[in-house]
Amino acid sequence: MNNPVRRSRLKISVLRIGHRFVRDDRVTTHVALVARALGCDRIFMNEVDKSIRSMMDEIIERWGGRYFNIEIIESWESTIKHWKNEGGKVAHLTMYGLNINEVIDDLRNCDKLLVVVGASKVPKELYQVSDYNVAIGNQPHSEIAALAICLDRIFNGKELTKQFDDAKLKIVPSPNEKKILNNSRD
Amino acid sequence: MNNPVRRSRLKISVLRIGHRFVRDDRVTTHVALVARALGCDRIFMNEVDKSIRSMMDEIIERWGGRYFNIEIIESWESTIKHWKNEGGKVAHLTMYGLNINEVIDDLRNCDKLLVVVGASKVPKELYQVSDYNVAIGNQPHSEIAALAICLDRIFNGKELTKQFDDAKLKIVPSPNEKKILNNSRD
Numbered sequence: 001m002n003n004p005v006r007r008s009r010l011k012i013s014v015l016r017i018g019h020r021f022v023r024d025d026r027v028t029t030h031v032a033l034v035a036r037a038l039g040c041d042r043i044f045m046n047e048v049d050k051s052i053r054s055m056m057d058e059i060i061e062r063w064g065g066r067y068f069n070i071e072i073i074e075s076w077e078s079t080i081k082h083w084k085n086e087g088g089k090v091a092h093l094t095m096y097g098l099n100i101n102e103v104i105d106d107l108r109n110c111d112k113l114l115v116v117v118g119a120s121k122v123p124k125e126l127y128q129v130s131d132y133n134v135a136i137g138n139q140p141h142s143e144i145a146a147l148a149i150c151l152d153r154i155f156n157g158k159e160l161t162k163q164f165d166d167a168k169l170k171i172v173p174s175p176n177e178k179k180i181l182n183n184s185r186d
Numbered sequence: 187m188n189n190p191v192r193r194s195r196l197k198i199s200v201l202r203i204g205h206r207f208v209r210d211d212r213v214t215t216h217v218a219l220v221a222r223a224l225g226c227d228r229i230f231m232n233e234v235d236k237s238i239r240s241m242m243d244e245i246i247e248r249w250g251g252r253y254f255n256i257e258i259i260e261s262w263e264s265t266i267k268h269w270k271n272e273g274g275k276v277a278h279l280t281m282y283g284l285n286i287n288e289v290i291d292d293l294r295n296c297d298k299l300l301v302v303v304g305a306s307k308v309p310k311e312l313y314q315v316s317d318y319n320v321a322i323g324n325q326p327h328s329e330i331a332a333l334a335i336c337l338d339r340i341f342n343g344k345e346l347t348k349q350f351d352d353a354k355l356k357i358v359p360s361p362n363e364k365k366i367l368n369n370s371r372d
Contacts, residue, residue, distance in 0.1 A: 027212055030328035037325035059326055093318040096357055096364045099346060128360050132366045138357040139223035140245055142216035145334030148327075153343075160285060160335075161321040170323040172280055176313050178282045 011112050012154070013042040013083075014147065017076045017126070018119035020032065025049050030144045031117060032056055032070065038151040039159035040115075042069040043179060046080050064164025080129055088112035091133045093146040094122070097133030106132065106153055115150060117143040191220050194295035197298050198340070199228040199269075200333065201311070202307035203262045211235050212247035216330045217303060218242055218256065224337040225302075228255040250350025265302065266315055275317045279332040280308070283319030286339060292318065293340055301336060303329040 014035040019028050026046065029052050035043045036059070053070055073079045077147060080090055091103075091112045100107075107113060116130065127133055136146040151159060163170070172179035200221040205214050214231065215238050222245070229279060235341045238257055242370045266276055275296045277289075286293075293299060300331065313319055322332035337345060349356070354370035 023212070025215065026209070030213065034328040034331045037323055037327040038331070039344050049263070063325060080240050094300075096360060096366075098359050101310055101343065102345065114355040127364070128195055128259075133360070134277055135346075135357075137223055137348075137361055139249060139350075140336070141223040144216060144328050144330040145220045148200060148331030149338050152338065157287065157339075160287065160321075162323075164325075171321075173284050173321055173324055174282060174319070175284055176316075176319055178313070180282075 004153060009016055009111055010039045010108065011042065013114050014040050015076060015079060015114055015116045016043060016045040017116060018122060019046050019048055020119060021049065021101060024090035024119045025052060026121070028052055029055060033059065034148050038066050039155050039162070040151070042066060042071060044071045044073045047072055062169050064167030066166050073098060079093060081116045081152060087114070088114055090114045090116060090126045090129065091132040091134050092116040092126055093136060093143065093150060094133050095135050095138050097135040100134050100136055100150060103132050103134055109129060117147050119143070195297055196294065197215060197232065198226045200226050200229040200302050201262060201265060201300055202229060203302060203304045204303060204308060205232050205234055207235065210305045211238060213305070214238055214329060215241060217333060219245065220307045220330060222251050225341050226337070227253060228257060230257045230259045233258055240243065248355050250353030252352050260337050272298070274300055276300045277318040277320050278302040278304060278312055278316035279322060279336060280319050281321050281324050281326060281328065283321040286320050286322055286336060289318050289320055290339055301333060303333050357360045
């Protein structure tokens, strides 16, 4: 199946850099969950704790999105180089960048976009090799929040109503309770 | 000083519930950072690791926002009861709720709004006592992402350009480098 949010030609992957073992496990898990839920096709990350991949596998098994890929990489430099060689653009989310309001049209007009989120301080070179250094506000907050707002803005909120065709479980939105449809044949 | 985002009468606090020691420390820290950076006045939370408060104090000292309060609470039920007695409304962010697109106008029209985000499973009663159960998409992802998108939608992105008058450090947005103004007299 295809990514249901990709109604335009725009294809987005996420690159998570600087993950530190144990300390960043939960945050990186949230980054991966946001990437899947908010319309991306893939996340690249350094080697991470196995629990992150198994948790994502479980989510995809139950809630759908088998097209979504987790790729373990050796070096972020090679990943970006390869991405750019294939004609993709790179947007690095950083509080030091230009406000997203200023670059949102450019981001929407890309064919392939790699959104880069760092764990702690990121290498200086990343500011240079990125096509866009984008600030989701110029205040310190959270790479998870930054990624979420960036994707919500790019897709104009359409990702929040999508369905995953291969889901076993689907939620029936409700004002005051939990309602789940189980399409599984198990 | 006042909260610079509060151009309308709307005043937002965040209630973090279900924090588990150690396991949720980093995620709760991100929730608090997002609340401050994206226009809220206060966060209520159960007793948490001291590092969370000291980190927030340090952020506020350097980046401003002394009006922002961290309140340690005993019971989320009492906090919500008190909030509602004072005429405030309660929006619980949950993947089981109604899509934010359907309730955004109601949220914007509140005077006082308490946005509730849970760590893991939340008590059933929360669905009943909340005025709005709001889904930032009906997929599992992240309470940090949900809070960020909710605030960005409510404030129509205005929180991303605000200045904190009492900041020692201010960023000069740049396309490809880190530029910081230091207003401190130290």
